[in-house]
Amino acid sequence: SQQGEEDPQALSIQEGENATMNCSYKTSINNLQWYRQNSGRGLVHLILIRSNEREKHSGRLRVTLDTSKKSSSLLITASRAADTASYFCATGRGLGYSTLTFGKGTMLLVSP
Amino acid sequence: DTEVTQTPKHLVMGMTNKKSLKCEQHMGHRAMYWYKQKAKKPPELMFVYSYEKLSINESVPSRFSPECPNSSLLNLHLHALQPEDSALYLCASSQGSGGPHNEQFFGPGTRLTVL
Numbered sequence: 001s002q003q004g005e006e007d008p009q010a011l012s013i014q015e016g017e018n019a020t021m022n023c024s025y026k027t028s029i030n031n032l033q034w035y036r037q038n039s040g041r042g043l044v045h046l047i048l049i050r051s052n053e054r055e056k057h058s059g060r061l062r063v064t065l066d067t068s069k070k071s072s073s074l075l076i077t078a079s080r081a082a083d084t085a086s087y088f089c090a091t092g093r094g095l096g097y098s099t100l101t102f103g104k105g106t107m108l109l110v111s112p
Numbered sequence: 113d114t115e116v117t118q119t120p121k122h123l124v125m126g127m128t129n130k131k132s133l134k135c136e137q138h139m140g141h142r143a144m145y146w147y148k149q150k151a152k153k154p155p156e157l158m159f160v161y162s163y164e165k166l167s168i169n170e171s172v173p174s175r176f177s178p179e180c181p182n183s184s185l186l187n188l189h190l191h192a193l194q195p196e197d198s199a200l201y202l203c204a205s206s207q208g209s210g211g212p213h214n215e216q217f218f219g220p221g222t223r224l225t226v227l
Contacts (some may be wrong), residue, residue: 031213040200042116042218043155050213088154097143097162097208100216102154 021106023089116219135186135203143208
């Protein structure tokens with residue numbers, strides 16, 4: 001079953017603008033992760049935020065997590081054409097190996 | 113080496129064929145995963161191996177048969193597939209120890225078409 005639900009489903013912006021994607025989930029989690037996928041290829045891990053964290057930064061990425069609302073957001077600042085991809089949130093559960101449940105994803109198009 | 117490799121990149125097979133997908137990692141990871149991804153959909157977990165033992169089988173039909181010959185290799189054997197099994201098959205690995213907060217490293221996938 002798909003736990004994460006992203007919105008918007010698609011987002012089109014110009015280079016230099018910020019892009020914000022939201023994710024909601026339903027059950028308890030150990031962490032929430034964001035992945036990027038270029039054009040039907042493999043996924044690349046972007047950032048992991050633990051359930052006891054509220055905000056995390058990595059380069060141009062900022063992730064927030066609100067466990068009371070069961071939601072997270074991914075902000076990409078100063079976007080570039082190379083950021084064009086699908087972005088998925090995934091909720092992680094389990095010990096040792098992590099079982100990920102992916103949301104439906106947001107397709108981001110950044111135009112030059 | 114932080115790479116997960118998958119072969120082949122593309123595979124076309126008939127419904128009576130038997131084929132195998134291969135996945136390899138040399139990061140010392142002890143958890144490996146198979147996902148299936150249909151077009152414009154998120155990846156869906158199929159199997160999890162932890163320390164070379166099958167830990168999770170997400171009710172996958174028996175025409176998909178996973179195998180973990182050693183800690184670096186993961187295979188997915190395919191037999192009598194249906195056209196609806198056409199998808200991108202992704203392999204991933206993670207540390208598999210030291211707690212729950214492990215990112216997964218994905219291979220580029222095998223694009224499978226069943227005729």
